[in-house]
Amino acid sequence: MELLDNLSLGFSVAFTFQNLTYALLGCLLGTLIGVLPGIGPVATIAMLLPITFHLPPTASLIMLAGIYYGAAYGGSTTSILVNLPGEASSVVTCLDGYQMARNGRAGAALSISAVGSFFAGTVGTLIIVLFAEPLTRMAQKFGPADYCSLMALGLVAAVILASGSVTKAIAMVFLGLLFGLVGTDVNTGAQRFTFDIPELSDGIDFAPIAMGLFGIAEIVVNLERHLTRTGGTIKVTSLWPTMDEVRRAVPAALRGTLLGSALGVLPGGGPTLGAFSAYTLEKKISKNPGQFGKGAVEGVAAPEAANNAAAQTSFIPMLTLGIPSNAVMALMVGAMIIQGIQPGPEVMTKKPDLFWGMIASMWIGNAMLVIINLPMIGIWVKLLTVPYRFLAPAILLFCCIGAYSLQNSTFHVMQVAVFGILGYVFVKLGCEGAPFLLGLVLGPQMEEYFRRAMLLSRGDPMVFLQRPISLGLLVTTALLLLLMALPSFKKARKEAFVEE
Amino acid sequence: MNRFLSKDFLSGLMFIGFGLIALYFGQKLALGTPVRMGPGYVPRMLSLTLIGLGALVCIIAIVSGSEPVERPKWKPITLVTLGIVCFALLFERAGLIPALVVLIMIASLAGEEFKLTEVIGNIVVLSVLCTLVFKVGLGMNIYILRGVW
Numbered sequence: 001m002e003l004l005d006n007l008s009l010g011f012s013v014a015f016t017f018q019n020l021t022y023a024l025l026g027c028l029l030g031t032l033i034g035v036l037p038g039i040g041p042v043a044t045i046a047m048l049l050p051i052t053f054h055l056p057p058t059a060s061l062i063m064l065a066g067i068y069y070g071a072a073y074g075g076s077t078t079s080i081l082v083n084l085p086g087e088a089s090s091v092v093t094c095l096d097g098y099q100m101a102r103n104g105r106a107g108a109a110l111s112i113s114a115v116g117s118f119f120a121g122t123v124g125t126l127i128i129v130l131f132a133e134p135l136t137r138m139a140q141k142f143g144p145a146d147y148c149s150l151m152a153l154g155l156v157a158a159v160i161l162a163s164g165s166v167t168k169a170i171a172m173v174f175l176g177l178l179f180g181l182v183g184t185d186v187n188t189g190a191q192r193f194t195f196d197i198p199e200l201s202d203g204i205d206f207a208p209i210a211m212g213l214f215g216i217a218e219i220v221v222n223l224e225r226h227l228t229r230t231g232g233t234i235k236v237t238s239l240w241p242t243m244d245e246v247r248r249a250v251p252a253a254l255r256g257t258l259l260g261s262a263l264g265v266l267p268g269g270g271p272t273l274g275a276f277s278a279y280t281l282e283k284k285i286s287k288n289p290g291q292f293g294k295g296a297v298e299g300v301a302a303p304e305a306a307n308n309a310a311a312q313t314s315f316i317p318m319l320t321l322g323i324p325s326n327a328v329m330a331l332m333v334g335a336m337i338i339q340g341i342q343p344g345p346e347v348m349t350k351k352p353d354l355f356w357g358m359i360a361s362m363w364i365g366n367a368m369l370v371i372i373n374l375p376m377i378g379i380w381v382k383l384l385t386v387p388y389r390f391l392a393p394a395i396l397l398f399c400c401i402g403a404y405s406l407q408n409s410t411f412h413v414m415q416v417a418v419f420g421i422l423g424y425v426f427v428k429l430g431c432e433g434a435p436f437l438l439g440l441v442l443g444p445q446m447e448e449y450f451r452r453a454m455l456l457s458r459g460d461p462m463v464f465l466q467r468p469i470s471l472g473l474l475v476t477t478a479l480l481l482l483l484m485a486l487p488s489f490k491k492a493r494k495e496a497f498v499e500e
Numbered sequence: 501m502n503r504f505l506s507k508d509f510l511s512g513l514m515f516i517g518f519g520l521i522a523l524y525f526g527q528k529l530a531l532g533t534p535v536r537m538g539p540g541y542v543p544r545m546l547s548l549t550l551i552g553l554g555a556l557v558c559i560i561a562i563v564s565g566s567e568p569v570e571r572p573k574w575k576p577i578t579l580v581t582l583g584i585v586c587f588a589l590l591f592e593r594a595g596l597i598p599a600l601v602v603l604i605m606i607a608s609l610a611g612e613e614f615k616l617t618e619v620i621g622n623i624v625v626l627s628v629l630c631t632l633v634f635k636v637g638l639g640m641n642i643y644i645l646r647g648v649w
Contacts, residue, residue: 054638165508167560171515171553178522178546185539192539193525216580223576223610389614390622393607396580397600397626400587405640413588417581424577428569429511447542459535 006356007129013357014364019062022055023365026063030070031372034087035078035380039395041071041087043215045331047402049207049338057339058354062361064335068328069311069362072271073117073369076304077380080109089271089307092279096292096299103295108241112297113304114373116253120305121366123257124264124312128319128359131265132348135320139345145453145463149473151446154323156477157266159435166484169435172426176439177446179204186448199411206334206440208412211399212419213426213433214327219392220424239374245297252282252298253305260306264313270326274310275303312362319355320345323442327434330441507569508561515554522547579610595643596635597627 013019033044045064052060075087080097093113100109142150159169182193183203194200241249259281260274282302283292292299315332317323322344324330336343341351348355373380403412426433457463464470522543532538583606590599601623608619634640635649643649 051638165557165560167553167557168508168511171511171550171557174546174550174553175515175518178518178543178550181543181546187537188530188539190529190539192529192543193522195525216584220576220580220610223580223612224573389608389611390618392611393604393622394626396583396607397587397603397630400584400591400599400603401596401630401634404588404591404642405634408641410588410591413584413591417584417588420584421577421581424572425514428507428572429514430507430567431511431514450542451537454534454537459533461534 003129003133006352007360009352010356010358010360013058013353014062014360018056019059019357019361020364022059022063023066023361024368026066027070027073027365027368027372029063030067030072031074031077031369031380032383033067034071034074034076034090035383036386036391039218039391040214041068042210042327042331043218043395043399044071045328045335046207046210046215047398049331049335050402050405052335053338053406057336057341057351058357060335060339061332061354061358062365064332065315065358065362066365068332069121069308069365070369070372072307072311073114073373074380076113076117076307077110077373077377078384080113080300081106081377081381082384087271089275089311090304091272092275092303093300095279096294096296099293099295100297100300105241105245105295107239108245108297109300110377111239111374112241112245112249112253112301114370116249116256116301116305117308118366118370119253120257120260120309121312121369122363124261124309125359125363125366127261127313128316128362131316132320132355132359135316136345136348139321142469143453143467144449144456145467146469146473148446148449148453149464149470149477150321151323151442151449153473153477153480154317154325155435155438155442156480158325158438160480160484165430168431172431172433172435173439176436176441177443179209179436180440180443181447186444187451197411199409203444204415204440205406205412206330206437207406208403208415209419209440210327210331210437211403212416212421213423213437215395215399216416216420217423217427217433219395220420221427222388223392241297248297249301252301255281256302256305257309259302260309261313263306264310265316266325270314270328271307271311274306278302278306308366315362318343319347319358322347322445324438327437330437333441504562505569506561506566508566509558510569512554512556512558512561515557516551517554519547519549519551519554522550576610579606583607583610592643593646595646595648596630597645600627600630 029044030041033039033041044067048064052064071087072089075085075090076093079085079090079093080101083094083098085091085094097109100106155173159166159173182200184201185192191201256278259278263274263277264270279299279302282298283289286292286298314325314329317325318329318332322333324333333343341347399416400413403416404410406412423433453463464474526540526543526547529540529543530538531540531544583603586606587599587603590602604619604623604626608614631644635642635644
């Protein structure tokens with residue numbers, strides 16, 4: 001069995017001391033930022049990108065992946081215990097998790113969420129294993145025109161599943177694409193939008209941009225809103241759920257896992273969307289929906305399983321096609337490029353140890369997280385008492401040092417400041433940063449494929465409609481855009497995000 | 501008047517602005533032909549699309565209205581930006597510790613509460629931590645205090 005060979009290769013890579021250490025480090029960091037409000041996985045991964053330069057490729061990707069799903073775990077702890085979601089993906093967990101805690105079932109809620117997450121993470125990892133090869137094989141048949149259309153579909157879909165105005169989000173994608181053009185033109189060597197600044201001739205690094213847009217702007221907004229933490233901490237008694245709770249949690253977690261896995265693969269999907277949809281589904285099919293919001297076990301089990309499953313499966317488009325589906329995946333693409341790996345179908349064939357090692361380590365990481373989260377719960381809760389006035393300057397400092405170490409130049413620190421201001425303007429105007437970042441990361445590749453496709457077709461744009469793969473992708477893109485214009489769909493989409 | 505100070509209308513203006521800037525600075529780049537595109541072809545396409553989308557966002561905002569912009573508070577954004585700029589200017593010239601002290605001081609002023617003893621405590625903890633992690637641990641080639649270490 002080829003699959004088993006691949007998996008055993010993966011586990012042999014993941015079980016080295018070095019990679020286990022980095023997986024643990026990533027999970028710990030992820031849990032930490034998951035617990036702390038005011039800093040998310042995007043800003044953290046951007047801060048750590050420069051440091052990963054010093055690490056071997058496999059270890060650095062394992063660590064960054066750990067931060068991502070660790071954050072999904074950690075965020076739920078604070079949702080349940082203090083009614084404060086550490087991450088957007090655990091906002092729904094607050095609704096019933098905190099109520100369960102108030103009913104004296106905090107321990108049960110925590111263990112249901114941890115075990116459900118672990119189960120979902122395992123299923124998500126299995127799905128990656130099963131789908132990675134066929135998808136990669138399919139991607140290898142893609143020509144430049146197909147790739148260009150695939151990226152267009154990815155970008156449009158990402159916009160539709162994000163919240164907020166669609167027109168604005170599409171404009172943000174284009175703005176990101178435009179920023180991606182800065183630097184030397186690959187085909188002719190001409191300088192574009194570099195304003196004679198030598199540092200810009202290699203293009204704008206996206207790590208300072210991500211730090212500015214997601215780190216600095218977030219801090220400033222929190223300082224404005226005067227982020228305070230209230231709410232008494234709830235004592236955790238027994239971690240064991242009752243038989244009745246188990247009976248209700250198991251099917252809910254199963255449904256959440258399936259829904260989350262499916263939504264995670266979609267561009268623009270990911271943990272947050274998975275959790276929201278799973279909660280809505282449970283409420284709809286429940287025999288007594290009145291229980292929801294008062295401590296329903298299903299309302300904890302389903303979204304927690306869904307957000308973790310989605311965190312895992314959102315790796316699929318990135319690993320197989322090289323197309324990031326959300327902001328974190330865009331940074332993972334960046335991390336690979338820093339290591340000299342071009343994400344896409346070649347990763348699996350040319351670097352099987354990295355590919356399978358990373359997948360195996362995800363499962364190990366999920367197992368570690370159960371251990372980190374359950375017995376050590378007290379430590380994480382204590383961290384919540386650290387006031388934001390200590391955290392904000394520290395996060396700023398790490399952003400600055402991280403940006404500097406990218407290329408040992410203070411120019412990048414200045415970039416963080418500039419994009420911090422831009423990010424602040426975006427927040428004030430209600431423009432989302434994620435579509436911008438996706439456009440920025442995909443921009444250079446997309447231009448490359450576009451120009452190559454046009455060259456091959458001798459300047460005939462019909463090539464995008466003549467190739468069947470490309471045509472199919474473009475038709476899907478057009479359908480999605482049409483769907484967006486329908487009033488009924490608009491309404492449903494608004495409702496789906498209303499609780500955010 | 502409120503209609504023009506809404507989030508969406510101003511975002512539309514921002515998109516148009518960026519599009520115009522790109523158009524202006526990209527005008528010298530050769531366009532080329534669709535077969536052999538010059539460096540200016542894709543930028544021109546993108547900036548024109550962005551201007552179009554910006555105009556669309558503006559029109560939608562005027563026709564159907566949108567939320568008004570929250571009044572910005574100038575203190576946090578100004579002080580945070582100032583802190584980062586000072587850090588950038590001091591880091592290579594003076595070293596990590598002076599840059600860190602200035603950044604933390606300015607950033608702490610941006611918050612609502614400022615207690616000098618707490619800030620000093622924060623500075624000490626972060627100085628030790630950063631020195632250990634970045635200089636000793638990762639072996640980065642940086643000055644802790646220029647001329648001393």
